[in-house]
Amino acid sequence: MTTETTSKKFNIDTVEHAEQTPEQPLPWAELGLKENEYDRVVEILGRRPTAAELAMYSVMWSEHCSYKSSKVHLRQFGDKVTEEMKEHLLVGIGENAGVVDIGDGWAVTFKVESHNHPSFVEPYQGAATGVGGIVRDIISMGARPVAVMDPLRFGAIDHPDTPRLVHGIVSGIGGYGNSLGLPNIGGEVVFDSVYQGNPLVNALAVGVLRHEDIRLANASGVGNKVVLFGARTGGDGIGGASVLASESFDDAKPSKRPAVQVGDPFAEKVLIECCLELFKNSIVEGIQDLGAAGISCATSELASNGDGGMHVELTNVLLRDPSLTPGEILMSESQERMMAVVTPENVAAFEAIMDKWNVEYSWLGEVTDTGRLIIEWDGEKIVDVDPRTVAHDGPVYERPYSRPVWLDGVQADSFSAEAPTDLRAAVLELMASPNMCSKDWITNQYDRYVQGNTALAMPDDAGVVRVDEETGLGIALSTDANGRYSYLNPYDGARLALAEAYRNVATSGAKPMAVTDCLNFGSPEDPEVMWQFAESVRGLADACQELGVPVTGGNVSLYNQTGGVAIHPTPVVGVLGVFDDVARRTPSGWREDGQAIYLLGTTRNELDGSEWANLRGHLGGQPPALDLDAEKTLAAILVNSSRDGMIDAAHDLSEGGLAAALSEAALRFGVGARIGIDELCERDGIDPFTALFSESQARAIVSVPRSEEVRFNDMCTARNFPRIRIGVVDAENDALDVQGHFTLPLAELKEAHEATLPKHFG
């Protein structure tokens, strides 16, 4: 290799040099590009890329950044949106996060993202930086983050590697989120051996803003300044040895590149406050967080969403590791950084705010109208591209997909084990099982109080946060997924996930408004996985349309597989609901002696894919049937009865069916109940075991004050929705008494419910 640039630290591969040396081999394969993708880069540029350009295209055209395998399917989320669904959407799919109008000039932005693989390698830091990344997405919309949630999936609870992951991931989520002052208001914990080598760490963040504060990631206004601020840039995320060999040091080897990223929650907390101060004083024109693909992503996205051009001097980037090459600086995924566009008049004000918060910044360049993203290294041009070709024109694949041949066999294999004779023991077993046990050991490691606006959190059905202290206007959020249902039927599984999150939000009393999702799947190169993915997206998009709630953003995580074995398809769905006043939120447990307990909905014999079948080691058949009209009616009943003060408690039925719902509602405040299920069995033509363990959808239990019973019944009748009085709250007897079948003292139930996690991880 030629080394004529003796005065420089690196063999800078300039654009000029690239033009002169068309034959020079480049490590595109090592950087993850396919041959046809590399050829396309050459075609776009009309020459070979420089090392820095290659770095940019390779990271931006990766699966993670370009959504090349999923794009063709994700379009349905946009295509299947009606005008009516768009009514409350201020910003739709495509930006860092969607923004929803919740009234009174307030808006909410929320999104869920995955950090699965990094969390397997280094659980604490992987989970921590997952929270950090999603929170920066929320800030970059102009919002104050107000809460986080963490849907998690681990391998078998008794696998020797599980404690490492549980301890690391939970303390990472807590360590980062707690330090940011963001209440954790909910999530999920599921144990299943399919996630053994691929735990799922999804993180959701939600933020609040005034309509006029919405910020977008675009660089407009020729002559406006581009600034990078926050943490310094290190070798994070570049991974192992530098493959950009043509860029390596003249005389020495580059120092090592970290295998994992370490989060600095303190830096991020300061970044939040300092960005909010920038927004409040209208100091930034456009802003973008730095996540995957770092500066490559921020510059190319800002430029292509704005006036189309940007000029950057890369040596201005403040480095943590001075041995980084230009390409590495462009690829680095160092955390806690932001990029903003600032008018020349606001430069001084910007710097004053940075100084106040002691945040480092560097001016990198300015916005141009040339349509080109030009990056220089010490005055020499190392990148000269149309930013759109980097950010938006990545490859798009129509990957082949095919329905798995094994699916028919699995679907035909219905759960047929005999009903247990001892229902009391069965309920105890269920409530102590890894997926149904109390998650307190985990959620007690999260701050749910900070900010003073949390109206409901764990273990209630949805997290509820007040937005406006004057009016009580607020939001509810729930995330759900059932990998087993999706395995049995990915189309229905995705719809069921949406239905459950929707139902949870309505159970808390909020009106469901919008959706975010994180689609966790195996390898898209496996046609069977690709089929699961395609079916899930189709199902979710269809169900969103039917329920009238638009997808506002989300994330796709592929390649979650160990060897040839993929995880269950796991589309995690988050639903956002709105409250006119959070004071009327409905908790999931009853408290008043003598209130009537009603079961809403119809119970069928639906045990396939259920928690009970899972406990018996069975997975086959079809997931529970879904009736979205019934879900809508149920939601309307729950929201209206909350609004009109007809119910004091409501808990939806999902995994574990009525047995789980009754147990949880009793344990919520430690108040018992007398329940009778015989009439229900007769009405729905089922046996007591099915009544308790079936996972039929569109069901909930509510507790109704005596004075409201007539009104409540009238409302159900008017809506033609099945309900049945199944018992009364019994504050005298500290027991769940299912008459004629069993009595479970609450102390015993609580003990069984709460002991499981401490036993394995305490």
Add this chain to the structure above:
Amino acid sequence: MTIETPLIGHSAAEVVDESLSGVRVGVVTFPGTLDDRDALRAVRIAGGTGVQLWHGDHDLKDVDAVIIPGGFSYGDYLRAGAISRFAPLMEQITAAASGGSLPVLGICNGFQVLTEAHLLPGSMVKNNHLHFLCKDQRLLVENSSTAWTSSYGEGSEIVVPLKNQDGQFVADERTLDELEGEGRVVFRYVGGNPNGSRRDIAGITNEHGNVVGLMPHPEHAVEPGFGPDSSAFGEVEVRGGVDGLGIFTSVLQKLVNK
């Protein structure tokens, strides 16, 4: 100019005593402070006027009392409170508080800052179970003659949230004996020690009774609907516990009567 989100300063929550609004209570914000808005809200609900103070300033803005709120100032890096105690504003606070005049309350991280600044004895180390723990905690108010506890009857109990990772109070035996002997243990954990704190101590005061530090968070138990599910004073609505309010009314009443 846009409104700060979430909205602060306009809570619909009922104010306890309007006649206290003349009392100005400063709440210090360090980089990494988290519960400053919550402390300001608590002061407001109690009836006082909250004043935001910035750690880097040299001016106490004529406040009548100071709260150092919870959070992770400087990330709790090195030791909780270790870096914050050197803030310029801490000099003013130390000067005004050590003589016994300025009432100062340190909550959680604020308590840690006060011990690092030697305004209060002892220190906090990691919880004995090594985890962050968030729970509703029952406390015994053992000393109701401090600037911050006079609204409570001697020996009352309260329920307020506890949430921390480094909450285990430690001191040498002599200091502990001295604290006990002088009645300077203000709050003690009841119903089980959540973190291994020596002698179940949750909060202490200095010799003058003007400086109080405690690990649990009274500012999270001041507004119905957003507090703990229970109260030591009897049945409450869901999340209706407001047992922490007395801390804030104590200081306001004391100052207004001065």
Add this chain to the structure above:
Amino acid sequence: MPRIVVDVMPKPEILDPQGKAIAGALPRLGFTGFAEVRQGKRFELTVEGDVTEEVLDHARNAAATLLSNPVIEDVTRVAVIEDAQ
């Protein structure tokens, strides 16, 4: 009783937020002259009885597995200190 000391430091290429915060605080307190600060851990293992090769081996293995996280930290020293305290 003899002690074995194990020093564990964050890998040089890994961000050390604590060290960074300390480095930021030092000059504010008038302590100048330092370019960088890194914060690691120091473990002192008190040995029951004599420091045999086996005990040292245990210490080395513990250092590599339990006391450090090889993804982000290096064990920089495992050594016996014999002191007269």
Add this chain to the structure above:
Amino acid sequence: MPRIVVDVMPKPEILDPQGKAIAGALPRLGFTGFAEVRQGKRFELTVEGDVTEEVLDHARNAAATLLSNPVIEDVTRVAVIEDAQ
């Protein structure tokens, strides 16, 4: 560049929860022979230029005031390490 190392250990009379947890874990992992474990901190301060008396003084003072809390910790060492890396 020369470095100054500062070792800070929890005072013997203060319970060290992290050390205790490690001491409990060691035998479970088969690492036997240890009576006690204490976990302290090790700081490495990289010196800009030469290690003058003044810089060493700064390090000693920083160790006593910022890097340790005398109520619970002892500074057990402040020393220059010159390494050939």
